[in-house]
Each structure stands twice: as C-alpha cells, then as structure tokens.
Amino acid sequence: MSRSAVAPVHAFDAANPRRRELAREDLAGGLARWRLAWALARGDITHRYRGSILGPMWLTLSTAVMLGALGFLYAKLFRIDMTDYLPWLTVSLIVWNTLNQTVTDATTSLTGAEGVIRQLPLPYSVHAMRVVLRNAIIAAHNLPLIAVIFLIFGVVPRWTALLAIPGFLLMAIGGFAASIFLGMVCARFRDIPPIISSLMQVAFFVSAVIWKPSQVGHWEPFLPINPIFAVMEAIRAPIMGETGSLFVWVAAIGWTAVLAAVSWAFFVRFRGRIAFWV
Amino acid sequence: MVGIDAADLAIEFPLYHHNARSLKQRILASSGLRLKKDEDNRIVVAALRGLTFTIGRGERVALVGPNGAGKTTLLRAIAGVYEPVAGRLHVEGEIGSLIDPAAGMDMLLTGRENVVLRALYRGLTEAEGRALAEEVAGFAGLGDFLDVPIRGYSAGMNVRLAFAMATAMTPDILLMDEWFLAGDADFMRKAEERLAHLVTGADILMIATHDMTVVRKWCTRAIRLEGGRITADGPVEDVLAEAGL
Numbered sequence A: 001m002s003r004s005a006v007a008p009v010h011a012f013d014a015a016n017p018r019r020r021e022l023a024r025e026d027l028a029g030g031l032a033r034w035r036l037a038w039a040l041a042r043g044d045i046t047h048r049y050r051g052s053i054l055g056p057m058w059l060t061l062s063t064a065v066m067l068g069a070l071g072f073l074y075a076k077l078f079r080i081d082m083t084d085y086l087p088w089l090t091v092s093l094i095v096w097n098t099l100n101q102t103v104t105d106a107t108t109s110l111t112g113a114e115g116v117i118r119q120l121p122l123p124y125s126v127h128a129m130r131v132v133l134r135n136a137i138i139a140a141h142n143l144p145l146i147a148v149i150f151l152i153f154g155v156v157p158r159w160t161a162l163l164a165i166p167g168f169l170l171m172a173i174g175g176f177a178a179s180i181f182l183g184m185v186c187a188r189f190r191d192i193p194p195i196i197s198s199l200m201q202v203a204f205f206v207s208a209v210i211w212k213p214s215q216v217g218h219w220e221p222f223l224p225i226n227p228i229f230a231v232m233e234a235i236r237a238p239i240m241g242e243t244g245s246l247f248v249w250v251a252a253i254g255w256t257a258v259l260a261a262v263s264w265a266f267f268v269r270f271r272g273r274i275a276f277w278v
Numbered sequence B: 001m002v003g004i005d006a007a008d009l010a011i012e013f014p015l016y017h018h019n020a021r022s023l024k025q026r027i028l029a030s031s032g033l034r035l036k037k038d039e040d041n042r043i044v045v046a047a048l049r050g051l052t053f054t055i056g057r058g059e060r061v062a063l064v065g066p067n068g069a070g071k072t073t074l075l076r077a078i079a080g081v082y083e084p085v086a087g088r089l090h091v092e093g094e095i096g097s098l099i100d101p102a103a104g105m106d107m108l109l110t111g112r113e114n115v116v117l118r119a120l121y122r123g124l125t126e127a128e129g130r131a132l133a134e135e136v137a138g139f140a141g142l143g144d145f146l147d148v149p150i151r152g153y154s155a156g157m158n159v160r161l162a163f164a165m166a167t168a169m170t171p172d173i174l175l176m177d178e179w180f181l182a183g184d185a186d187f188m189r190k191a192e193e194r195l196a197h198l199v200t201g202a203d204i205l206m207i208a209t210h211d212m213t214v215v216r217k218w219c220t221r222a223i224r225l226e227g228g229r230i231t232a233d234g235p236v237e238d239v240l241a242e243a244g245l
Helices: A019-032 A034-048 A057-077 A082-107 A111-117 A125-153 A159-188 A192-206 A213-225 A227-239 A246-277 B020-029 B071-079 B111-121 B126-140 B143-147 B155-168 B178-182 B185-199 B212-218 B236-242
Strands: A009-013 B003-014 B035-037 B043-055 B060-064 B086-092 B095-098 B173-176 B204-208 B221-226 B229-235
Touching (some): A034 A125, A082 A125, A082 A192, A159 A246, A227 A246, B003 B071, B043 B229, B060 B236, B071 B173, B111 B143, B111 B155, B155 B178, B155 B185, B212 B236, B229 B236
Parallel strands (some): B060 B221
Antiparallel strands (some): A009 B086, B003 B043, B035 B043, B221 B229
C-alpha cells in the first residue's frame, strides 16, 4: 500500500472551532465512504437472518402475512370492495413500514454505533447513511409484493408510477436528516426514543395508512399538513396511478426541507459533542 | 510534516445519564479533585487539563501514569474521537489506531472479511481491502483461521489480527493502548520488528502502558500523566528515574 504524498491534517482549536467547516467535512467524508455504509447496512440484514433458510425473504413473507390478515379484516370492517382496497392497502402498508422503521432506526443511529464512535474517528454521517441504506434494502424486499398483488387484482400501473421515484428520494433525504437529528437528540436525552415510538403509533392512525384519504370527506385537502401523510402520499399516489395534488408535493418537499435545515443546524452546533453523548 | 502539536489541551467528560442531584451530593462532598461544575452547572470529569507538548517525526513516546491518569483519553483525542473543550490540537499524518482491538470489527465476519471492512472504514475500496488481506494474513500468522468468523478467535488471535491490520495500512502515527501485550512471545518479537521498521521512517509511535520493559525497549521519550496533567516529560530513563521506576 503506497503512502499518500500529502499527510492528512486534523486540527482543532477551541478558541476557533470552525464548526460549519467541520460539519461540511463530515458530510463529504461520509458520502465518500458510501461503500462502508453499504457494507454495514447489508451486514445488518444478513446478520439478522443468519442461519435461517429463507433469510431476508422473511421480510417479504411477514409483510405478505400481515397484508393478508389486515386486507380481509379491514375490507370487511369498512365494507369496501376487496379488489379496490387490497392493492391500495398493500402500497400503503409497505410505504408506512419503510417510513416507520426508518424513523425508529433513526433514534438509535448514533447510540447503536457507540462502540465505533468512541474508538474510531469516522464521519458521523456514515451512521445516518447506514440507516437509510438498511431500510432501502428492506423496502426492496417488500416492493415486489406490490407487483404480485397488482397482478392478482389486475391493476395496471400508469406512467405516474415514475413520480414515485422523487417520492422515494424525498423519503431517503428525510430519513438521512432524521437519522442525524434524532440520532443526536436521542443520544443526549434518553427519554426521546420511547416518546418517538408512541408518537409513531398515533401517526399510524392519523396518517391515512389503513383508511383512504377520501373517507374523511371535506377534511381531505388538509391532510398534507401532516408531514408523514405528505411524504407517504408522494409515493403512494403515483404508484396507485394518480399524480398526487400540488399541495401534497409542496408539503412533502417543504417538510423535508425543514427537517434537513433543522438537522443541519443541530449537526453544525453539536457535532463535537456526539462522542461524549453516546 | 508529520507531527503532533498540543497547546493547553483540555478534555472534559460531562456525566450524563446519571441522577445528577444525588451524584452531586455524594461526589462533590467528598471533593473529588477532578470533578467540577462547568459554566452550565453540569458535573464534569476533567480528564485532561492544560496539556502542552510537541511530538515530531521519529519519536517513540510512552504514556505512563496510574490508572485513570488520562492516557487512553489522550490517545483518543489525538485520534480525533474527542473534541477538546479548550486549547489547540494539531495532528498531521495518517493515524493508525490500536486503542481497542474490537473497534469496528464484526464478530460474525471472518478475519479476511474484517480486513476488508476495516479498509472500508479507512476510506479504501473493497479491492484494496482484499489486497490488504493477503498482507495481513502473512503477518498475523493466523493460517486457516483467517477464513473463520472472528468470534471463534482467542484474545491473542484478535490482537494479532488487529495489530496486523493497523500496521499494514502504514500509518504515519501509530497510537497504541497496552492490550496488545496479550500476544505470545513469538508475536511480540514480530511486532517489535515491525514497529522498528515502521518507526525508522518519519513515523510516530505513541503507546500507553504500565509495562516498563516495553517502555525501555521501544520508546525514546516518556510522558508521565497524573490526574489529567503532565507531571514529567523527557527521555525515558529520566522520567522513569524521577518516578522511582
């Protein structure tokens, strides 16, 4: 291995902490180590299913089981036609599961990497990227279910499905920002993770995951005020063959931008404290 | 220019996640000298206080001092893990850190896979990591165990692997905590050879240890830490003689 010509420098002066510059370096260094984040994310999944015969296919199977059970039950409860409801619920639940799991993982993005943080100098953004990639892998195992259900119920996707790509991109950016922000807040204040998990339980019911937005009647246009609904709808509506309203997109982009800005401000200010918090 | 330069360096650990009030009563009352309140009224442990030193190329520095003197904290600060609360720290050079042999290791992966993973931690590619694995294999002398998950390794084997990985990446500055002394005699001889080879260049070795044989054999300079402060700094024999060792 050849030695690099220019020796890397790390310098810190408490009188002039250059916080913004260090945060930028962290972000750039983290993105440059995407290979590491990918290897760690893949390891998380393969380790979870080590020794199991189906392996990560369990992700697909357990979602399928839940869909089967909930689909029949709620179609009956809401007295809606199954052929209309089940494809929608499939998309809805898979998108929700991805979002919910990303938020849950975000709360432990830094505390879960304590061993590494306290021993090795590494850009913190690597840990946030690991959370996003891990959940992207899980989502990739669940998305084929949508195709299966669409095939069974004869739903033909329209061109709007392409709009789901920017939708997923918004969710990935939001997940990354949340992993930094929640990761830091949860490392410092250990009561936040249970608060987040109870909030997510509430969010499941208010964010139109199992009921259709049209069921709330004239309240429907106001639903995107809820950031979770906005981001979910930016993915779900395109897959279901609609473009999603302009307000949905404005809200989804706006909320993601707000989260990113807050998370960046926090990261700049408190990045140097993370090693003491975890 | 490879080197470490610290001026008035201080590191404090806030005591989070404890019952602050009862802790305050119990510890401040018994007047632990290194526990104090910072400006936000938090209790902090002053791990390092007012450290000023310069280490230049080719120096082999031993950090000596009693348990809790701040030796490992200083190594971690130099590695870039802890950000100082006061003072300046300037470190120039690629750092190889042997502070915790298990850091960044995945117990379920094989030795070889762990070398690749470590290469990724260092910002290298998988291909570079695989090339490195060959080099590490030769030095660590793990034989067939290189393709066995490392949770089946003995403590000594872990140390061999960690040492081989850290030194194979030819760091400019090698930071070591004393655990690596867990290797057997054969390994220690090889390690010594490799360190000698490594340090004859423009490199710096910093090692925290209680083993004075190692200090006398490997080091050119000793820094004695006590209660987070430097109490002695100079040629090995002078510092050890002063401390009565």
